[in-house]
Amino acid sequence: MHDEAADEQLMERYRDGDAGAFDVLYHRHKGGLYRYLLRLCKHRDVAEELFQDVWSNIIRSRERYQPSAKFTTFLYQVAHNRLIDHVRKRPEISLSLDEAGEDDDPPVELVAADPGGQPEIMVDRKRLAESLVKGIAALPAPQREAFLLREEAGLSLEEIALATGVTPETAKSRLRYAVAKLRDGLRGWGESGGLG
Amino acid sequence: MSQDREFENYMQGKSGLSDLYADLPQDKLPSHLDAAILAEAHRAVGARPGGKPRRSWVIPLSMAASLFVAVIIGLQLPYLLPGGSVPSQMRQEEKHQEEKHQEEKQKAAKMEMAAADRSAPPPAAPAKVAPEQKQSRAQANNQPGVPPAEPAPVTLAAKAVISLNAAAPQRVPPEPAPTMAKPAQAFDKKPMDAMAVAPAAPVEAPPVVAERPARLYEQAEPGNGAALKKERRQRSSAEGNAADYSTQPAAAAGTIVAAPETAGLASPQAETKADMVNLPPKEWLARIRQLKQQGKTDEGKKELAAFRKRYPDYSVPKDLETR
Numbered sequence: 421m422h423d424e425a426a427d428e429q430l431m432e433r434y435r436d437g438d439a440g441a442f443d444v445l446y447h448r449h450k451g452g453l454y455r456y457l458l459r460l461c462k463h464r465d466v467a468e469e470l471f472q473d474v475w476s477n478i479i480r481s482r483e484r485y486q487p488s489a490k491f492t493t494f495l496y497q498v499a500h501n502r503l504i505d506h507v508r509k510r511p512e513i514s515l516s517l518d519e520a521g522e523d524d525d526p527p528v529e530l531v532a533a534d535p536g537g538q539p540e541i542m543v544d545r546k547r548l549a550e551s552l553v554k555g556i557a558a559l560p561a562p563q564r565e566a567f568l569l570r571e572e573a574g575l576s577l578e579e580i581a582l583a584t585g586v587t588p589e590t591a592k593s594r595l596r597y598a599v600a601k602l603r604d605g606l607r608g609w610g611e612s613g614g615l616g
Numbered sequence: 617m618s619q620d621r622e623f624e625n626y627m628q629g630k631s632g633l634s635d636l637y638a639d640l641p642q643d644k645l646p647s648h649l650d651a652a653i654l655a656e657a658h659r660a661v662g663a664r665p666g667g668k669p670r671r672s673w674v675i676p677l678s679m680a681a682s683l684f685v686a687v688i689i690g691l692q693l694p695y696l697l698p699g700g701s702v703p704s705q706m707r708q709e710e711k712h713q714e715e716k717h718q719e720e721k722q723k724a725a726k727m728e729m730a731a732a733d734r735s736a737p738p739p740a741a742p743a744k745v746a747p748e749q750k751q752s753r754a755q756a757n758n759q760p761g762v763p764p765a766e767p768a769p770v771t772l773a774a775k776a777v778i779s780l781n782a783a784a785p786q787r788v789p790p791e792p793a794p795t796m797a798k799p800a801q802a803f804d805k806k807p808m809d810a811m812a813v814a815p816a817a818p819v820e821a822p823p824v825v826a827e828r829p830a831r832l833y834e835q836a837e838p839g840n841g842a843a844l845k846k847e848r849r850q851r852s853s854a855e856g857n858a859a860d861y862s863t864q865p866a867a868a869a870g871t872i873v874a875a876p877e878t879a880g881l882a883s884p885q886a887e888t889k890a891d892m893v894n895l896p897p898k899e900w901l902a903r904i905r906q907l908k909q910q911g912k913t914d915e916g917k918k919e920l921a922a923f924r925k926r927y928p929d930y931s932v933p934k935d936l937e938t939r
Binding site for chain 1: 619622623626627631633634636637638639640641642643645646649650652653654656657658660661662
């Protein structure tokens with residue numbers, strides 16, 4: 421019964437006391453949220469702590485939930501805010517989420533560890549993926565966040581803007597630069613890896 | 617390929633970047649986090665993990681039902697308890713009864729005072745009433761249901777009255793106690809039948825005088841509880857006399873008819889009323905119904921009002937309300 425329901429309906433059911441609805445909701449989004457946090461803050465323990473905090477906030481704020489926006493937007497908005505709070509409390513974990521130096525950042529070098537000038541060597545898809553992970557990690561935090569929100573949560577530009585508290589134009593700019601950098605870094609692999 | 621076109625392709629899902637990202641190794645979430653979060657979520661809505669969803673109205677409804685049952689039991693408890701623990705409402709009723717008894721005593725005193733006034737000269741009436749009252753009360757206590765036959769120790773009572781009346785000497789004629797005893801004795805020795813046929817003497821005791829014996833009586837009464845209980849027992853036997861009066865109109869009612877100014881105070885209805893106050897609710901209602909059936913609508917209404925005041929939570933039958 422819960423499996424086909426929309427996120428918003430599940431959250432409303434949970435708000436009304438249906439704990440089973442939360443189970444479905446949680447299992448739908450736990451992986452994406454965890455990866456978003458982990459790849460954004462790069463610290464597993466911090467990501468786990470934030471992950472639990474985000475869901476606790478969702479649980480506590482269930483009474484105030486209004487399905488005016490997508491639940492996913494609501495969830496990642498909470499996650500973004502928790503992350504910002506956490507960074508402010510622990511300056512040693514610098515994510516540079518608020519920095520605005522997209523244009524100044526050098527392009528991500530997602531070159532293979534040792535292509536060795538041997539383009540004929542077929543690079544398997546696994547190594548390409550590892551390079552992508554490294555490229556994502558090398559992105560500036562705002563661009564990285566925009567990319568992760570797009571890939572993990574499937575948010576549109578407007579929803580990314582809403583979740584991160586910026587204008588849609590800013591969100592678009594961040595995502596555009598992120599995609600460009602990642603493609604540029606993978607370009608050498610693209611010809612053999614099918615990224616084109 | 618320009619960056620704009622690449623971005624458009626990415627947004628439309630035509631780029632291989634999203635596919636490559638989807639193939640990335642999935643980081644596993646620790647299972648203890650799952651358990652902790654789900655437990656917290658279920659705790660928040662009062663459910664166990666894996667359990668059926670609880671209805672939000674079940675708990676308030678059950679609490680309201682429990683409260684209702686508790687209130688009902690609490691209301692019924694005073695009537696279920698043994699006599700040892702008397703609730704405050706019953707104590708109030710008992711107090712109310714005692715007040716009624718006091719009123720009855722005052723009425724009886726007035727009645728006797730009026731009867732004494734009939735056989736005594738008007739100036740001496742106020743001073744004579746109190747000893748007479750005490751005397752008749754003592755007799756009534758000793759022999760319930762029997763009219764006073766023997767004189768009481770009037771001199772002692774008279775002395776007490778004189779001492780208590782010292783506060784208002786101008787209203788009490790300075791008559792010696794022995795002289796006051798004579799009319800009282802004469803009254804007491806007079807048979808009731810003779811009193812019944814005796815002409816109604818137009819003796820009117822002033823209000824102050826009529827009230828004084830009652831006040832004096834109250835002052836002379838001990839205020840402790842034991843004496844009060846004893847007095848109540850004596851009054852109950854005296855009320856038995858009142859019942860006898862109601863059943864023997866020839867002997868008792870004649871006495872009262874002889875003094876018209878006291879008819880409202882010590883009439884058979886008044887005695888009946890005092891008796892009805894002590895009746896159980898059902899019997900009291902039966903008496904009220906009887907009064908109404910006899911055509912005594914006004915008395916019935918008064919009694920009904922008294923009944924409602926006494927038993928505000930008791931449901932009065934509709935036939936009594938409508939009549």
